Structures are given as C-alpha cells and as structure tokens.
Amino acid sequence: MIETNFRLSCTVNGEPIERLVQPARRLLDLLREDMDLTGTKPGCEAGRCGACMVLVDGQPMNACLMMAYQCEGRSVVTIEGLSGCGQRHASGSHPAESYADEPHPIQRAIVAEGGLQCGYCTPGIVISLAGLYNRTVAPSREQIEEALSGNLCRCTGYEGIIRAAMRASSHPDPTP
C-alpha cells in the first residue's frame, strides 16, 4: 500500500493531538471512531442535518464534510469539550483547565426549557449556538434562527430550542 497518510497535529478539546490520518478520513470519523468522542453524531453525512457540528477555531463546522487533515494547526471543540468532560478515553491526559466540568449556559437552558427530546440533534444544536455566542453577545431571535438554520430537529418542533436560546442569550457566556 502506498503511504499517503497525513500527519495531523491540532488540538481537540484543548488537548494537543498528533495522528496519522488518511486523506479521505473525515473529521467525523476521527472523532467518533478514533477518539471515541461519540457526542458528535452522524445524521445525514451530507452536510444537511447539523448533528455532527463541532467548533473549529470557534466556528461551527459540519464534521461530516470536513476532512481530518483540514484541521491541521486548528482547534477543534466537540460537545464533550464544551461541557468539560474532554477526551473520555484519552489515556493519561486530563482535560485542559479552561474546559472546566461545568455545563455551558446553553446546555443548562436547553434542558431547563425542554429544548430536547430524543437528544440526538442536541449536541449539534448546542455547538451551533455556542458558535453564535462566540460571535454575538445577546443575539436576537433572527440571529438565533440564522445560527440554527443548518440544524434539523425532528422531535421538538424547535420551540423549546428557541426558548432555551432566548434564555441563554439573556445570560451570555463567551466561553470557550
């Protein structure tokens, strides 16, 4: 076999990682298969549902469309990193201090407002909103809708998600 693997170095949830990845390896597979970060979900694997959303340098990205090698030198934050549990299976490492084991305000709000049912879309929704709060303090309903326009939820009808986002937007928290 021809050795075409790419040596990737980036950070995932604040932890520096270095890995050989195939050029066609998706970020989604790197996270779910190689790193056991299964909070990032496959819903369509076509960039349509947003269940696979992660933050790359603070911007929400579809992990099903992004190739692992494209993360070179960048910072990837998954839902696990947002809530601070970090790399659950990374041996010998512990989450960086900046990822305290505290739910993000949007995570608290989405539970408090009934913004989730089956929960399968929830990590992606939370990441999209976290990305929004990174850019915008106290976003409007329009900005919230714009930020979530790439996230599908089949259970909630989005009403609880909007309640949660409005609630969290009145207590913005710029982390991480």
Next chain:
Amino acid sequence: MEKPDDDRSSSEGAAASSPLNNRRSAGRWMERPDGAAKAAGKLVYLTDMKKPGMLHGKILRSSYPHARLLEVDVSAASQMPGVHAVLTADDVPGLNGYGIVTQDIPVFCTDRVRHVGDVIAAVAADTAELAAAALSAVRVQYEQLAVIDDPALALAPDAPQLHEGGNVLARTRAAFGDADSAFDSCAVIVEEEYVTPRQLHLYMETEGGLFVPEEDGRLTVYSPTQHGYKDRLQLSRILAMPEESIRVVSSPIGGSFGGKDELNVQPYGALLALYTGRPVKMHNSRRESVRSSIKRHPMRIRMKTGADKDGRIIAHRADILADTGAYATLGREVLMFATEHASGPYRIPNVLIEGLSVFTNNGVAGEFRGFGGNQVIFALEGQIERLADRLGLDAWELRRRNLREADDPGPLGQKIAPTDGARQVWEAALRSPLMTKRGGGAQGEEPWLLRGVGAAIVMHGGGLGYGIPDPAGGRLRLADDGKLEAVFGFEEFGQGVISVLTLLMRDHFGCAGEDIRIVIGDTDTVPHTGSATASRATAMAWQAMQRLAPPFAESMLRKAAELLGCTLDQLETGEGGIWRTADPFPVWDCQSERSSPEACSPSCQTLALTYRQLAAAMAEPLVQETSFDFPVTSSATPAVGSHFLYSYASVVTEVEVDMLTGKVRVLRTDHAVAAGPVVNPMGFLGQIEGGSVMALGFTLTEDVVMEEGRYARQQLDTYMIPTIRDIPRQVCVEAVEQLPEDDPFGPRGVGEIGTVGLAPAVAAAVRNACGSWISRLPIRPEQLIRPYHAVRQHWRGGDIGD
C-alpha cells in the same frame, strides 16, 4: 391563549384549562432526568457503542423494485480478506420472515424481490469499507418483473400478484344507517378526492446497533425499538433460539415516531454476530435508511358528505385506498384505524366507510405517529369546510351543530369512556384571538401576501383497540441501595417516559428525584408492560402506578412501623425515606419547639428512617407487581380495533400565502388538547409542539416521491423537513385537563394527536386566504401561484408597485 411568553404562574385557579407554554407554577415543570447527559453529549446511544474485536455489518438490498431472484453467488465476496461472513437465506436457522403481525417480510429473499429495500445478503467484515466492498462482490441475477407503482394498478384484473393471497392486504367496512339513500334527503352534498403523501419518519438517529454473542451462548442485542420484548420474540423465531437466550437492550433511542417499531437491522446484526462469534455493529446510512424504512401510508380518500339546510350532517361516505407497499407489517391495523376515525367527533346517522389497503412495489408503509388518522382527518375536515362554504355557514359553527356529546358512542358504535373533550376543545379554539379573523382573508405586509385563518378538530383513539392483545403492567421495587425503582417495559425515544415515571413516583411517594431509579429498555430486567406505541405509555404508567403505589407504600410503612415501634398512621413516605408525621405525636426536637398537634406545620416532621435503612432491614426485597390490560369497550359485539379512550384536539392557525411564489407560511398556531390530567407538562408541550411541526412538513413539503418503485428522494437535500426557519412565530398550547368526576382512567395519550389537526387547519386557512381549495398534500406552490397581474387584480387599489 395570549402570548406564550406570558407569565402564567398566577393562573392557579384555571387548573382545568391552562396554557402550557412556560407553565412552572405547579412544580411539575421538571427537567428531563436524561437531559443533562444528552445536552453534554455524554449519553451513549446504542449506535454509538463499540466493543473490542467488533466487526462491521452491511446489508445487500435489491437492485430492482420487482424481480425474480435467479441466483445469488457469494463465493467471491466470502473469499475476500477481512470478510468474516456473507449470509443469505440458506443461513437462517429459524423462520426466514418477520413482521409484527404477519411474518411475511423475508429476512433474506429467496426467489423474488418486491421492493428496493428487500434484502439479499448480509456481510460482516473488519471494517465498514471492506463490508461495502464485499457487498459489491456478491453476484445477483435478477429477472425484472412489471412494477406495480400505484395501488390502482395493483387492483387491475391482469396485475401481477405480489403475494399468494393477491394484491389486497386488507378490506374494512363500517356502516351505520343507510348512507347511500340518505344522500337523497340532503340539501347539500360535497364530494372530493383527497391525496396524502408518503411521509418519512426521519428520526435523526438512523437504524443500527451492536450485536454481541455472549460467552454463555446468549445473544445481546443493543438496538433501538419501541418494544424490546416484541423484538426478542421476533428474533427468537428467526434465530431458532429460546427467547430467554436473547437480551434486547433498546433504549435510549434517537427518535422513532413509530418507525422503529418493526424490525429493521436486528435480524442481520444478530445472525452475523452468531455466525462469526464476534460483536457486530450495524448503522444505516441515511440513504439506506430511506431505502429500507417503513413510511406513512399514502392514501387516496374519496369522501361524499351531505347535510340538511341547517347544517346537520345526514350522510357520510368515505372510500380509502392505502398504498401499503410490499409487505403487511401494520398496514391492516393502520387501515382499521383510518376507517374508525374517518367520521371524526361528529354525530352522523348514516355512514359508510370502506377501506382498501393494497400491496405495491413502493417500499413498505407501516406504523407512523397518527396511525392513519392524519390522512382521514385531513379529508374529513376538508369536507366540513366545503359543506360550510356551500351552506353559507361559519365552519366552526357547523362543527358545533354536529359535535358529539360526552355520552355518545364511539365512531364504530362502541361504548367509549365518556368525556366532553370534543366540546372542550371546540370551545377552547374560540378563545384563540385568531378566531375573530376567520372567514375572510386579509392582506399581509405586501399586496401579494394574503393571510387567512383556519381551524380543525381531532378525535384520536389510544391503545391498540378492542380484540388486539394489549397487556400493561409494571413493577416497583425497593432496591438494596435504598432506591425506589420503577421498572417498566417502555422505551425512551425522546417522548419523556422517564420523566413521566419520575413524576408519578414523586406524586405517589412524595420522594425526591434522587430517591428514584427508573429501569426501562432491557428485557433482562423489565416486566412485560406492552409497547411504547399508540399513545399508550403515559396512560398505562399512570394506571399501573394507581395499582402499585398504595400497596407498595403500605408495605414500606408497615415494615418501618415495626422497626420504629409506632403505628402505621404515624408514618408516611417522603423525601429521603419514611417520615414521622407530626400529627398526632409531634416530635420534640423540631425547630418550633412546640408540641401541640394543631400548631405543627409540616416542617415539624422528621425523617425517621431512610429508604436505604429500610431496604437493609428487609429480610427479602420488597417488590410489587401488577399486570392488567389496556381498557377496552364493554359493548357486546364491538368492531375489532375499536378504541375506548380518546383524546381530542383543536388547532387554529393563521397562514400567509405568497401569491407570487405560491409559498405558504404558517404564522401562528393555537392548540387545545383535551386528554385528561397532564402528568408531565414539559413532555406534553413537547409532544404537541413537535408533533405539529412534523405535521407542518406533512402539509407543506414532505413526500417521499417514488418513480417506478424507486426512491427519487434519498437524502435530506431533497427530502425537506421543516427547519427552524419554517416554524410559526408563535405556538400556543392549552391543556384541557378536566375529566368527568368519576372517570377512573386518568391521563389519555398525547403522543400522536399533535400530528393530526394542523394539515386540515392549514388547508382551511389557505382557502380563506386566497380562495384555493386544498385536497392534496403536501400543498403544491404551483397550485397557489398567480400571475403578477392577477394578484394586482385581486388587490385593486393595493399598491403593488412596478
């Protein structure tokens, strides 16, 4: 029903009828116990699981919608390195078939394929890529057969027969009076054909799971389903293994909506795991999910409805033709439900409903939230609107004149549990501010935007129905660690059964969340409590707890009294354990330092014994079990499938139609739901909000278009469900909780009813906005679009600009 963000915490007095949005007052607005883990991405779904040494399974499906299967050659595929098993029909040790009622779906096809989801072979390999490569190395020879892609074709005399019994899965008939001759005495008659789409459940988690052969010879199946025991039964037939040798772990689930009730990948995962002796993971891609999953039945419904000049409906006829696809699954039951619900909550003396469910090569249709009610209520409510129009009557008033009374029999003449739900939701709808705008259309912000209000009413049965085994039950247990366990065979697919059970435990025992452990979703630990389908789980959990809690509490108190040396009536269950009540012997060491019983407030009570201490003192574990059946009608000879407990709902909606693009936008919806007391307000609200957005897709965009038996829409880029941008700006949900005083049945289900009423309400609103009658879903913009000049004509005087 004002703004949903109003603070309603002071509306205590309106307990019988209260908007749910933001309802926090009663202390029942409870965060889901599984919510934090879900929001943190920590909850492990069954399709997230892996095991060391695990193989990846994949399924080869038919290349043709209808063909004879001449030869399947797996030799090349089997020899590929990294491929551990390639299985076909020859490898099924037991029954080569499955299906909830009739086992007519081949696990592997032998001589014929009937839809593009039919399975020919399954592969387990070291990686998913290798498994996919092996699939393409399986050589299959087909002889194509004529494709039946329309139920009308299936009924043609010379049509190829898809099954031994022919192309008709089921026929239904419900008749009262003499509809055909009663039409003669009608002042007006409306007749219309309604067409509804093939809707995809589109649960966000596609089908999959992990299948693990255990060292003791048992098999563990980690795979989502709505009824673990039923999967276990079906798998035991296929695998020729005793049921006890199979453990089905089936929760948590990333959405189902009826779609995961039938088996999907389980037979293949199980067979591959047993053949290879290694854990096998299966997880469908979205395309494969679309190709293989069951869908909502497309229906063609012809209705003829007649009324006298005062608007009393005298005669009603419905002919339902359902496309059930290639196999039975619950097609017959869906048709029965549609037949029962096709005359709705109305008193009609002469009714004739006939249904036909027909096999085609269009995939497979089956169970889907609403269960055939969505289609017929869309048609029926459309008839009511047309009748009102012809009579020059207000459509809501027309409904009132025909609405059922509390004690009326059910739609099939069966005795039903009396409630005034129909009237309650009819009245609730009138409280919607939108209702003042019904009737005439109005102009939106631009001259080409036309607004209209429409409303609809729904009656929806819960449970499986008369004559269909519908057992329920449950178990309470004081665990060794002092947790109060509620053990039920229901599944958690997001609807909130864990919350419901937690709230019921709190209600009955006054205990805290930390005192409770909910055990569900594992056939090794849960009792038979029936399925989490048919809007039944909350109702059955409530009824089970009514039976379980009093004796269980008494057993705990009896033991505690014995340990403490006091009498039973001095104790009660509460947070953390058994409490000594202040009355009649208040305890001295309380804060108030008073001893007179009258003066004692609840804060004087003391925790006498923790649940853990009580558990430790038990000689044997305290367990209380119950089993009973879902209540059914007591009529002498009821129709099979007829229901006894019904929920009612009304929907009022305002839409805006863009006459230049034909696009319909739903601006606001007000729901009223009469389903008895609300156990879990957050779940109730979520069911109605979520259900109605699912209905919005059914109304405006969703249709799994098929061309000659093939899916023309296979991904989320062409099959469009509502996004956050498509939902109404305002949604109000009102729960009407009042039941007759002597009602023993408690909460009715609301899992499905939210998906039913929106389509007819939107159709009525569109008609009121722009004059077009809608008889086909999803509403096609082409039907509504008007040339620019026609729009200008319509709004003479409106400044349309150039």
